[in-house]
Amino acid sequence: MAMTDRLHASELPIVHRRRWGAWILGAAALALVVTIVHAAIRARIVNVGVFADYIFDPLIVMGAVNALMLGTLALFIATVIGFVAALMRVSGNPILVAISSTYVYLFRGTPMLIQLIFWFNAVPIMFPSISIGLPFMAEPVFSAPTTSLVTPFLAALAGLSLAEGAYMSEIIRAGILAVDKGQRAAATALGMTQRQVLTQVVIPQAGRIIIPAAGNQYIMLLKSSSLASAIGYLELLRVATDIYSSNFQVVELLAVAAFWYLVMTAFATAIQTVLEKVFPQR
C-alpha cells in the first residue's frame, strides 16, 4: 500500500497553498481607499480650476525655488557641521566629546521653530553691529548693524543648518562606527597616516552607509523650510498663506503648496537613488 502511494506521488502535479488571507485583506484595503477618494471628489474639496490657476503662479514657483534652495543649502552646511561634531564625538578627547554632545543635546532637543525665531531675534540683540577689521588698520574694513545682515533667509539658514547638523552628526557618527575596525587596522598597517585612513577608507565607506538616512533628512529639511514662513521668509508656504489670506481659497492653495513639496521630495528621492546606484555598498 505504502509502496504504491510513493509511486503515485512521484507522478502527481504539485499544487501550492493559496494565500487567501492576504488577498482578502488587499481587497478590503482597496475598497477603503476607493471610498475615501470617492467621498473627497463628491464633496468637491478642491476647486480644480483654482488649483490649476495657481499651480504655475510665478510667486508660487518662486516660493518653491526658495524652499528648495534653503533646504539644499541647509543640508550641505548641516553635513559639514555634523561631520565635525561626529569627529569630535569619536575623538576620545573628553573636552571635544562634551562640547559635541552638548551641541547635539541642545539643538536636537529644542523645536526647530524656536531656533529659527531665536536666531532671527536674539543675534541682533547679542551683537548689535558686526565689523570685520584687519590688523594695522584703524578703521574696520566692513561694519554694519546686525539687523540689516540677519535677514529672514540667513536666520532660517542658520536655524535649519544648526538644528539639522545635530541630527546629521548622529547619523555620520553611526556611519563611522559602522565601518569595520579591521578596515582601519589594514589601512594603518599599510603605513597610512590617521588622516589618510579617514579620507581613503573611513569616509568613503561611512559615506555609502549614511546615504539612505541622509536622503531622509534632506526630504525632512525641504519640508521644514516651511518653518521659515514664521520669520517672514518668502518660501512656498508663506507665499501660499499670503495668497489665500486675500482670496480665501485655503484648501486649493495648500494643495498647490503640497504639490510642490511632493515635487521636491521626488527630486530628493531621485538624487538618493542615483547616489545609491553610483556608490553601492559592497
Added chain:
Amino acid sequence: MSIAPEQTHAVSVVSVSKNWGPVAAFTDVSFDVPQGEVVALLGPSGAGKSTLLRCVNHLETISAGRIYVHGDLIGYRPGANALYELSDAEISRQRQKIGMVFQHFNLFKHMTALQNVMSGPVHVLQQPKAEATRLALDLLDKVGLRAKAAAYPSELSGGQQQRVAIARALAMQPRVLLLDEPTSALDPELAQEVVETIRKLAEEGQTMLIATHDMGIAREVADRVIFMEGGRLAEDAPSREFFTAPKSDRARQFLARLLPAAH
C-alpha cells in the same frame, strides 16, 4: 643605553611585555628573526600570538621591552630616561616596510582587488598611478588572480580575498611580512591555496612571522617555531625539531592534542 641588535636581524623582540590593564597578554618575550627566515608563532588560543604580531607594527602599544625591525626601534624614540612614542607620521613611515595580513583579510570593501593592491603605493608612497597599476597587476598575477583585478572583495571567495590581501601587503615591498592567522577563517580547501601562496613567498626568501593554528604552515613552510603558552615563550626551535622532538612538556601536550596520530 639602548643596545642595537645585530643589523642582520629582520625582527628583534627584546623582553617585551603587554598588559591589558591588570591582565597580562604576554610577559618578557624575546626572540630574533634573521633576514629571510620564516617563523611560525604557535600556541593555544589566547596565548598572545596575535597581540604580539600587532605590537611588531605598533598597532598595539607594548607595556615593556623593545621591538626592532631592521635595527629601527619601533614606535619609540629613546630619550635620557624613557622611550618617547613617535608621532603618527613617524610611526606610519616605519609601518611602510612592515607588511601585515589579517585573519579576516580586511580588504577595503569599496575598492576592487586592483585598487586594494594599488592603495599602498598610490596613497602612501605617492607612486604614479600607471606605475602602481603595473606593479599591482604583476602581484595579482603572482597570487594567481590577475583575472579578478576588477572584482570587489564581496565577489571573491575567502581564499581569493586572502591572496589579494597578501598581494596588497607585498605591493609595499615589505622587509618583513606579519601574517595573523592567515588561514583560520578559511575552509581547508581554500586554506590550501593560501598556504601555497605563502610557501611560494618563503621560497623567494621573504621574511615572515606567522601566527597560526595551521600545522601545514608550521611544519612545511616555517623554518622555525616559537611556541607560546599562557603569555610566555615556552619553546623556540627549528620547525623539524619542534615537531619531532619537542623539549617542553607543554609543547608535547599541545602537539599530542593536535596531532594524535603522529605520536
